[in-house]
Amino acid sequence: xxxxITNGALVCEEKVELIGDITIGxxxxxxxxxxxxxxxxxxxxxxxxxxxxxxxxxNRFKEGDDESKMKVMIIGDNNVFEVGTYSEAxxxxxxxxxxxxxxxxxxxxxxxxxIIGAMCSLDTNEILQDNTIITGNQRRIANEKPQSQLSxxxxxxxxxxxxxxxxxxxxx
Amino acid sequence: xxxxxxxxxxxxxxxxxxxxxxxxxxxxxxxxxxxxKCKDCVIHEIDQKFFCANCFDNKVQKxxxxxxxxxxxCFNCPVCKNLLLIRASxxxxxxxxxxxPLAVSQSSPALVTQTPNASSSNPATPQQxxxxxxxxxxxxxxxxxxxxxxxxxVGIPDVTSAPGGWKLQENPHVKRIQELTEGYKVIAAREKLxxxxxxxxxLKRRSLYISGSSSSSSILHADKYGILAPxxxxxxxxxxxxxxxxxxxxxxxxxxxxxxxxxxxxxxxEELPEDFFANPPNINSITSINQRHANPDFQPSKAxxxxxxxxxxxxxxxxxxxxxxxxxxxxxxxxxxxxxxxHQMALFLVPEVRIMTIPKWTLNEENEVILSIxxxxxxxxxxxxxxxxxxxxxxxxGFKPTAKIEFKTRDDLSIVIxxxxxxxxxxxxxxxxxxxxxxxxxxxRDNKIAVKCTVTPFLSNTEIKDHVKCVFxxxxxxxxxxxxxxxxxxxxxxxxxxxxxxxxxxxxxxxxGPLRLEDGLKVVxxxxxxxxxLKASLNK
Numbered sequence: 091x092x093x094x095i096t097n098g099a100l101v102c103e104e105k106v107e108l109i110g111d112i113t114i115g116x117x118x119x120x121x122x123x124x125x126x127x128x129x130x131x132x133x134x135x136x137x138x139x140x141x142x143x144x145x146x147x148x149n150r151f152k153e154g155d156d157e158s159k160m161k162v163m164i165i166g167d168n169n170v171f172e173v174g175t176y177s178e179a180x181x182x183x184x185x186x187x188x189x190x191x192x193x194x195x196x197x198x199x200x201x202x203x204x205i206i207g208a209m210c211s212l213d214t215n216e217i218l219q220d221n222t223i224i225t226g227n228q229r230r231i232a233n234e235k236p237q238s239q240l241s242x243x244x245x246x247x248x249x250x251x252x253x254x255x256x257x258x259x260x261x262x
Numbered sequence: 263x264x265x266x267x268x269x270x271x272x273x274x275x276x277x278x279x280x281x282x283x284x285x286x287x288x289x290x291x292x293x294x295x296x297x298x299k300c301k302d303c304v305i306h307e308i309d310q311k312f313f314c315a316n317c318f319d320n321k322v323q324k325x326x327x328x329x330x331x332x333x334x335x336c337f338n339c340p341v342c343k344n345l346l347l348i349r350a351s352x353x354x355x356x357x358x359x360x361x362x363p364l365a366v367s368q369s370s371p372a373l374v375t376q377t378p379n380a381s382s383s384n385p386a387t388p389q390q391x392x393x394x395x396x397x398x399x400x401x402x403x404x405x406x407x408x409x410x411x412x413x414x415x416v417g418i419p420d421v422t423s424a425p426g427g428w429k430l431q432e433n434p435h436v437k438r439i440q441e442l443t444e445g446y447k448v449i450a451a452r453e454k455l456x457x458x459x460x461x462x463x464x465l466k467r468r469s470l471y472i473s474g475s476s477s478s479s480s481i482l483h484a485d486k487y488g489i490l491a492p493x494x495x496x497x498x499x500x501x502x503x504x505x506x507x508x509x510x511x512x513x514x515x516x517x518x519x520x521x522x523x524x525x526x527x528x529x530x531x532e533e534l535p536e537d538f539f540a541n542p543p544n545i546n547s548i549t550s551i552n553q554r555h556a557n558p559d560f561q562p563s564k565a566x567x568x569x570x571x572x573x574x575x576x577x578x579x580x581x582x583x584x585x586x587x588x589x590x591x592x593x594x595x596x597x598x599x600x601x602x603x604x605h606q607m608a609l610f611l612v613p614e615v616r617i618m619t620i621p622k623w624t625l626n627e628e629n630e631v632i633l634s635i636x637x638x639x640x641x642x643x644x645x646x647x648x649x650x651x652x653x654x655x656x657x658x659x660g661f662k663p664t665a666k667i668e669f670k671t672r673d674d675l676s677i678v679i680x681x682x683x684x685x686x687x688x689x690x691x692x693x694x695x696x697x698x699x700x701x702x703x704x705x706x707r708d709n710k711i712a713v714k715c716t717v718t719p720f721l722s723n724t725e726i727k728d729h730v731k732c733v734f735x736x737x738x739x740x741x742x743x744x745x746x747x748x749x750x751x752x753x754x755x756x757x758x759x760x761x762x763x764x765x766x767x768x769x770x771x772x773x774x775g776p777l778r779l780e781d782g783l784k785v786v787x788x789x790x791x792x793x794x795x796l797k798a799s800l801n802k
Contacts, residue, residue, distance in 0.1 A: 230546050
């Protein structure tokens with residue numbers, strides 16, 4: 091049970107809860123008051139992810155699950171979790187955007203370039219196609235993946251270093 | 263926020279015997295006694311000035327009609343109907359693969375260049391591949407910030423010049439529609455002319471201004487009867503159309519046939535592709551019924567055929583009293599302004615009743631409920647409460663009271679509610695006269711009071727899930743400046759405003775919600791400020 095923060099990742103100290111076996115990739119930015127809880131197996135977060143305030147990423151058993159079987163939660167690269175996202179999804183690919191207050195169930199597999207709109211709740215048992223956009227009560231497939239949020243990530247990492255204390259990195 | 267969110271809890275009786283929330287009602291100050299008017303009993307008038315709510319471009323009706331009420335520069339998202347924003351991006355050195363989809367979309371017959379501006383800056387023809395924008399050049403496209411739909415999704419090429427000039431769909435039937443409207447215009451004009459002739463048989467010979475054969479006498483004629491210039495113009499136009507084929511031998515039908523090609527009967531349809539029956543539908547790629555109806559010209563069935571929707575021009579609406587035709591609501595003519603010249607909302611005249619507490623209901627027993635009453639009128643209002651047993655009132659609008667509301671106080675008690683005074687902050691405090699009501703009036707601050715009343719639900723077992731509903735009368739006496747009607751005003755100029763005390767009884771219908779508090783509904787206890795107010799008043 092350990093939290094591994096790769097060199098270059100920025101994990102704010104203030105009110106951030108990291109419980110269980112968690113690996114955070116390089117250049118990933120975690121804002122204050124984020125909860126990442128690995129109850130039912132480890133959580134592996136990739137690189138260049140932006141995890142904003144009050145996001146909850148949780149790997150936990152559903153009712154009726156066999157509690158002896160651990161499952162790994164894997165979150166890919168370049169994902170954005172906007173303010174107040176709640177995610178239980180075991181597999182999240184790359185370049186996805188979870189807008190404010192969106193809620194993802196455990197059975198959903200998010201592939202690449204998907205956008206889950208604000209306040210959208212997805213608790214189905216399915217694999218989302220690449221570039222799926224879910225907004226309001228509609229869904230469609232976009233032609234291209236959403237715009238990269240790297241510039242925002244760079245800006246925030248510069249800005250936040252002036253105001254926040256960060257957790258020490260422990261993996262090179 | 264009962265005025266806005268739970269507006270349907272407390273309703274008032276409109277003059278047309280409908281029940282409406284106070285925020286949906288108007289009043290007419292010319293009708294005596296002052297009557298409440300809802301949207302169904304006022305006359306609606308649409309302003310002749312049309313404007314786009316996004317770019318504030320304003321036009322008169324004739325101009326707007328010619329563009330079918332659509333703004334040329336503002337668009338809504340075809341997927342979610344939010345506003346599309348223009349986004350600029352600089353283009354990277356062109357790759358071979360990027361250009362091909364653009365070239366394909368240009369050769370499509372449905373796409374037609376809209377502005378000459380774009381074609382001049384981009385001299386590419388459908389045969390040639392479009393000139394690649396130079397490195398670092400800015401291009402513009404439309405994006406919906408809500409659902410992230412872009413014009414690139416449907417293959418509309420980016421625009422290099424100043425924003426505007428996106429390639430949009432053009433209706434393939436536009437010519438036919440024009441032909442038909444022209445044809446019907448002629449027929450309508452002829453029909454009108456013939457009708458006029460039947461009405462005034464002598465007009466045919468005398469109406470020289472219609473035939474236009476003798477201009478001098480026509481002017482004379484017009485002067486004689488004082489016909490206004492626009493009417494004259496219209497008559498002349500009608501005459502010119504009607505005169506083209508005025509041979510009575512030609513029937514109207516023949517004339518129409520000569521103008522319009524008859525419609526073709528369609529014998530066979532294209533059969534649906536085999537996939538349609540064999541493959542399960544892909545929900546992601548078909549459009550919803552709302553999306554189809556938003557674009558009636560094309561009614562796209564596939565998500566890939568969704569094109570930006572032009573924003574519609576809007577117009578302001580003024581409302582008149584149906585009884586005396588005075589304005590009750592008149593917006594300012596300036597399109598940017600959201601203010602009103604005349605704004606006679608009932609909210610500004612009638613004290614507003616809100617439910618303050620909801621008890622745990624017990625059947626056939628008295629439950630204590632607190633109602634608040636707010637005065638938004640510009641002077642003090644005296645109110646008193648009337649218990650209603652009148653069958654006539656209870657039978658109105660299918661309102662079936664399921665409870666009896668009682669105000670346990672003297673019958674002649676009248677309470678003065680102060681006018682709103684924003685200049686000073688007042689403490690919640692009861693007046694001396696309020697204390698004499700033995701706790702009936704339990705709160706007073708600024709222009710708001712709260713009163714205690716008892717509600718006795720009398721539901722039978724079968725109606726146990728019903729709402730607790732009751733009705734009472736609110737008798738208001740208001741000092742209104744006397745208003746003489748405009749015709750009289752001209753003859754007798756009033757130097758001093760006379761105030762007339764008018765007493766109106768409003769019927770208030772209150773719905774306290776379901777008797778059984780289930781599904782997250784909770785008892786609303788007495789707020790603490792009511793006790794504080796009582797204490798503060800007693801200490802004084």
